[in-house]
Amino acid sequence: MAPTTDNQSGPDPRWDEVLLHVVTGKGGTGKTTVAASLALALASRGKTVLLCEVEGRQGIAQLFDVPPLPYEETRIASGPNDGGDLYALAINPESALMEYLEMYYRLGRAGKALDRFGVIDFATTIAPGVRDVLLTGKVYEAAYRNKRGKNHRQYDAIVLDAPPTGRIAQFLNVNSELAGLAKVGPIRSQADSIMTLLRSPRTAVHLTTVLEDMPVQETTDGIAELRKNDLPVGSVIVNLVRSNELDEEARDLALGGGLPREQIEKDLDRIGVESTPEIVDGLLTEAREHAERRALEDEQRERIAALDVPTYELPRLSDGVDLGGLYELAANLCEEGLA
Amino acid sequence: MSDRGKSTRRVGPLAGRPEEPPTLDIDALLDDLDTRIIVCTGSGGVGKTTTSAALALRAAERGRKVVVLTIDPARRLAQSMGIETLDNTPRPVPGVEGEGSLDAMMLDMKRTFDEVVESQASPEKAAQILANPFYQALSSSFAGTQEYMAMEKLGQLHKDAIKTGKWDLIVVDTPPSRSALDFLDAPERLSSFLDGRFIRILLAPARGPARLMTAGLSVVTNAMTKILGAQVLRDMQTFVAAFDTLFGGFRQRAQKTFALLQAPGTAFVVVAAPEPDALREAAYFVERLAGEQMPLAGLVVNRAGRVSLTGLSGDQAMAAAERLDARADDSATVTAGLLRLHADRTRIVARESHLRQRFAAAHPHVPTAVMPALSTDVHDLDGLRQVGELIAG
Numbered sequence: 001m002a003p004t005t006d007n008q009s010g011p012d013p014r015w016d017e018v019l020l021h022v023v024t025g026k027g028g029t030g031k032t033t034v035a036a037s038l039a040l041a042l043a044s045r046g047k048t049v050l051l052c053e054v055e056g057r058q059g060i061a062q063l064f065d066v067p068p069l070p071y072e073e074t075r076i077a078s079g080p081n082d083g084g085d086l087y088a089l090a091i092n093p094e095s096a097l098m099e100y101l102e103m104y105y106r107l108g109r110a111g112k113a114l115d116r117f118g119v120i121d122f123a124t125t126i127a128p129g130v131r132d133v134l135l136t137g138k139v140y141e142a143a144y145r146n147k148r149g150k151n152h153r154q155y156d157a158i159v160l161d162a163p164p165t166g167r168i169a170q171f172l173n174v175n176s177e178l179a180g181l182a183k184v185g186p187i188r189s190q191a192d193s194i195m196t197l198l199r200s201p202r203t204a205v206h207l208t209t210v211l212e213d214m215p216v217q218e219t220t221d222g223i224a225e226l227r228k229n230d231l232p233v234g235s236v237i238v239n240l241v242r243s244n245e246l247d248e249e250a251r252d253l254a255l256g257g258g259l260p261r262e263q264i265e266k267d268l269d270r271i272g273v274e275s276t277p278e279i280v281d282g283l284l285t286e287a288r289e290h291a292e293r294r295a296l297e298d299e300q301r302e303r304i305a306a307l308d309v310p311t312y313e314l315p316r317l318s319d320g321v322d323l324g325g326l327y328e329l330a331a332n333l334c335e336e337g338l339a
Numbered sequence: 340m341s342d343r344g345k346s347t348r349r350v351g352p353l354a355g356r357p358e359e360p361p362t363l364d365i366d367a368l369l370d371d372l373d374t375r376i377i378v379c380t381g382s383g384g385v386g387k388t389t390t391s392a393a394l395a396l397r398a399a400e401r402g403r404k405v406v407v408l409t410i411d412p413a414r415r416l417a418q419s420m421g422i423e424t425l426d427n428t429p430r431p432v433p434g435v436e437g438e439g440s441l442d443a444m445m446l447d448m449k450r451t452f453d454e455v456v457e458s459q460a461s462p463e464k465a466a467q468i469l470a471n472p473f474y475q476a477l478s479s480s481f482a483g484t485q486e487y488m489a490m491e492k493l494g495q496l497h498k499d500a501i502k503t504g505k506w507d508l509i510v511v512d513t514p515p516s517r518s519a520l521d522f523l524d525a526p527e528r529l530s531s532f533l534d535g536r537f538i539r540i541l542l543a544p545a546r547g548p549a550r551l552m553t554a555g556l557s558v559v560t561n562a563m564t565k566i567l568g569a570q571v572l573r574d575m576q577t578f579v580a581a582f583d584t585l586f587g588g589f590r591q592r593a594q595k596t597f598a599l600l601q602a603p604g605t606a607f608v609v610v611a612a613p614e615p616d617a618l619r620e621a622a623y624f625v626e627r628l629a630g631e632q633m634p635l636a637g638l639v640v641n642r643a644g645r646v647s648l649t650g651l652s653g654d655q656a657m658a659a660a661e662r663l664d665a666r667a668d669d670s671a672t673v674t675a676g677l678l679r680l681h682a683d684r685t686r687i688v689a690r691e692s693h694l695r696q697r698f699a700a701a702h703p704h705v706p707t708a709v710m711p712a713l714s715t716d717v718h719d720l721d722g723l724r725q726v727g728e729l730i731a732g
Contacts, residue, residue, distance in 0.1 A: 027515055028384015028612065062616075101562075114562060164383070164515075166411075213716050214413035243683055245676040259673065267674035271662040273651070282648020283677040289647070290680055292714040318686040320615065 011045065012337035014310070018204045019143055020197065021159045021234065024168040024222065025208025026215045030239040032059040033321050033329065034208045034314065035161035040330035041339035043077060043084040047156035050142055051076075051088045054135040055163060060088045065323055071095040073142075073153065084156070089142070093124035096134040100190075133174045133191050140194045143202075165207060165218045169225035172198050172205070176229075204234025206338075209304070211238060211297035216304060223307055235310040235338065238301075242294065242316055251291040259284055312336045352626070352701045360699040363637030363706035365731040368606060369398040369508075375604035376497065376509045377636070380522055382620040383515035385612040386641040388412045389717055389726060390710075391512040392420060392443070394608070396432075396720065397727030398508055399441035406442040406500070407510040408492055410485070415718040417445065427451060429496075434720045442506070448488040452478040455491060455592075459585050468585075473578035483525030485514040487593070490522075494596040520620075520627060523600075527593070606636035609705075613643050613691035618698050625702055637706035639730060640695060644687040645711040653685030708732060 021038055025031030032053070039051035050073060053060050058068045064076050069090040077086035097120055114120055123130050139160055145152045163171045175195045197203060207222055209215040219236060226233050246254065253259045264283065265275040273279070304311055314332055317325045333339050368374055379391040388409050395407035406429050409422070417423050420432045420443040427450045429442035456474075457465045468474050478484060493511050500506040513522045564572055599605065607628055611621040621638060628635045651659075660678035663671040699707065710730045717723055 026384060027382065028617075059616075119562075166515075213415055217414060243679070245679045245683070246673065247676075250673050250676060259677075263670060264674045264677065267663060267671045268659070270666070270671075271659050273655070273659045276650065278650050279648060282646070282650065283681060285647040286681055286684060287677050289714040296715060318683050318690070320690055 010337070011334075011339050012310070015204065015234075015338065017201050018234070019155075019157060019202040020139065020204070021157065022162045022168075022172065022203065022205040023159060023208060023237075024162045024165050024205065025237075025239075026165050026218045029208045029210045029215050030314075030321070031164070031208045032057075032063060032161050033326065034206070034237050034239055035159050036060060036063050037314070037326055037329035037333055038206070038339060039086055039157075039159040040077060040326060041333040042157045042159065043079055043086040044330060044334060045084065045339055046079065047084040048154070049084060049086050050155045050158045051086060051161070052091055052139055052142070052158065053089075053161040054091045055161075056090070056092055058090060059161065060090065063321070063323075063326060064088070071099075087153070087155075089138075091135055091138045093131045093134040094120050096138045097123060100134065100137065130187065132171050133187060133194065136172065136174055136194050136198070137190055140197055143197060162205075165215075165222040168205065168207075168222055169229050169231060172226075172231050173229045174198075199230050199232070201232065203232050205231060206234040206237055208237045208239050210240045211242075211300040213300065216300045220303065220307060223309065233309055235312055236304055236307060237338075238304065238311060238313045240316040241313045242290075242297065243318075246287065246290065246294075250287075251294055254284070254287040254291040255295065257284075257288070259287060312338050358696075358699060358703065360638075360703060360705055360707040362732065363608075363639065363708040365394070365397070365708060365727075366401070368636050369394065369401055369403065372507065373604055374508060374606050375500075376493070376511065376599070376602075377606050377608055378493075378511045378513065378600065379608050379610050379639075380513045380624060381610035382617050385610050385617050387515070387610045388512045389416060389723075390608070390610050390639055390641065390730065391510050392416060393717075393723050393726035393730060395441055395443070395508075395510040396435065396723050397731065398510070399432075399435050399439040400437045400724070400727075402437060402439045403508045404440050404506050405508045405510060406444070406496055406506045407512070408444055408446060408489070408496065409512045410446050410489060410514050412445060412512075413716075415716060416723075419717060419719045419723055427454075427492075432720075446485070446489055446492055448485045449478050451488040451492055452484065455589075456585065459588050460581075464581060468578070468581045471578045471581065472574055474582070483521065486516065486522050486525035489514055490596040490600075491592065494592060494599065497599060520623060523627065523631065527597075601631065601633050603634065605634055607633060608636050609638045610641060611638060612641050613694055615694060618694055622698060622701060625705055635705065637708065638698075640707060640709045642712040643709045644684055644691055646681065646684050646688055648681055651681065653682040653689070656682040656685065 021035075021042075023031055023035035023038060025034065035053075036051060039049050043049045051060060053069075060076070061068050066074075066076055066088075069088055071090065071092060073087045073089045075085055076088045079085070098115070101114070124134065139158060142155060143158055145154070162168055173195075174191045205226055207219045209219040223233050223236075250259065261280060261284070265280055268275040268279070312333065313336070314329050317328065319325065321329070330339075368377070377391075377394060379387050379394070381387050388411065391407055391409060392412070395405045399405045407420075409417070409420075412420075412422070414423070420441075422430055422432075422443045422445055427444065427447040429444040432441040432443050435441045453469060456468050459465075460468060489511065493509065496506070496509050500509060516522065516525075600607075609621050609624050609628075611617040618640075625635060625638070656678040660675040660682065663675040663678070695707070695709070699705070708730050710726070713722075713726070713729075715722070717726060
């Protein structure tokens, strides 16, 4: 089913207020895929959406099969009829700093001198927290530029493909990162305004996970840390969920080796598949392995349920995630109500 | 990073045809007494830590005296090796069978950094550095510190191994960076930063003659003061001045470890999952190792899907499931489910093997081991042993 603006199951009203969706996740859980799907889903609802990445990996360009993104908002997808538009932006701290200096200080010559003396490098690699303030600062600028009344594009939603779960609270908590350093001054007040947005109901942090021990543990730890820092936890998005070809009863039987072998042989013969012992044994082994994996996954599902956070699930696509797969995942998110 | 410097530009291979790559003979690698260091690298989330631990255990049970340095092990994995507490010291792993031995440790990056500072500076100076906010940020959150400290720890373990004869094989896990290349680039980035022009500028007013204050420099310091505030600049100067004497030492140590990675006793094992991103990273890394003259042992592809049934193709299974559905009787739903399950697994395996073939076509000489996905998590030594057996094939 294609996502459309008149989709009968509308988005969950709890996300109505949210302007900034931050998507994090442990490496390998498909964080970028989820961020991109969410952005597509929001755009499919007719919104003008900005999808940002901050890790310099050009993951968005790869997913959408477009040339590497510049430090400039670039339109990468557009909905039919009244559908929205999707823009993407790769934020790097060096460009963000230069832009910031230009915007607030009109530092023409000094900006270049700063670069020549390695200050830009210094500020963006080591000065504690400055790098993150610059990255989140650019997102903040995109979110609030309309208030400055300039002739700029306004976004209805911004999706940030953020650093991994292990670092997310630190990344978003720009204020305390700067603590002990910049007690006053422009960088500090910039950080304060960013923090106000990040702590407000206009922001939601979504954690991507898969149904495995370590990613779920990291998700649990990440949520605890976000809450400790008053950062708004949005949802848990369970990615790469296995198909559900056997019901619970059948899975229990498969675990105990109790699937009805003769019945299966008979079924196979009926439809003209020769029920050799090799085929039946193979099917039964695969069923048992599937049931074992599912049992572990159910354990993890219970841990996620205990977190008491809205949860969404995305299927594992057996052909992998290509552009078509991305649209399918976006449609899933629309149906589930995240967008 | 927007600019990784010229040494990290990708240089790809030339034409090639898809064919099966040579098999990575893990046991031969582990049994070879000339193998002194095994470094497991790969992008995040591909099972590097488990692979490192499994290789270390297998080597130990084949008679080697092994120490494994893990970076951020899953709780259950750490428990299975008895290293739940992070104290930066190798501890014997109980339950290892045979003549060999296995010690395991978890990297404590801040502790390692502190120790380096303490060993290099006088006590007062060390205390001053450890308390500086810039040092604290550098040692706990600077992107690249973990990589740097993993290398530092490797250097220490290697020195220890030679001095005491406690170990004849070191297995190192690498930090869970987005990019495997970070492991090689971060130390260089850190030391070139510490040696950077800006640092020297910061130091200059403190000790140099006033004429060093060129026009350009005062523009810079004025701008910095304006943006960051004067106090930040002072903190920075204190930090840099205190750290100054250590810079040379750091650079030297990093160079030494880098040389160790190029030495003949070292073997890199690149770990990947059968996913496009992970294999792309693996390809970059393989090419980079060749460029740096670092010895590559081979590629381990983790979590590969597998089919237990080879006599029935995915298409056949799917068609059969549809025929069963058409009969619409309840008793057949289980059989139809089994057939669909098989069809799904076949598709995943086909996609993955296609991805691996593409990698092999571009890098035909990289010995490869394929490690099937387990249906259960590793939570004890037996599980780890099983992983080792599967990797060894």
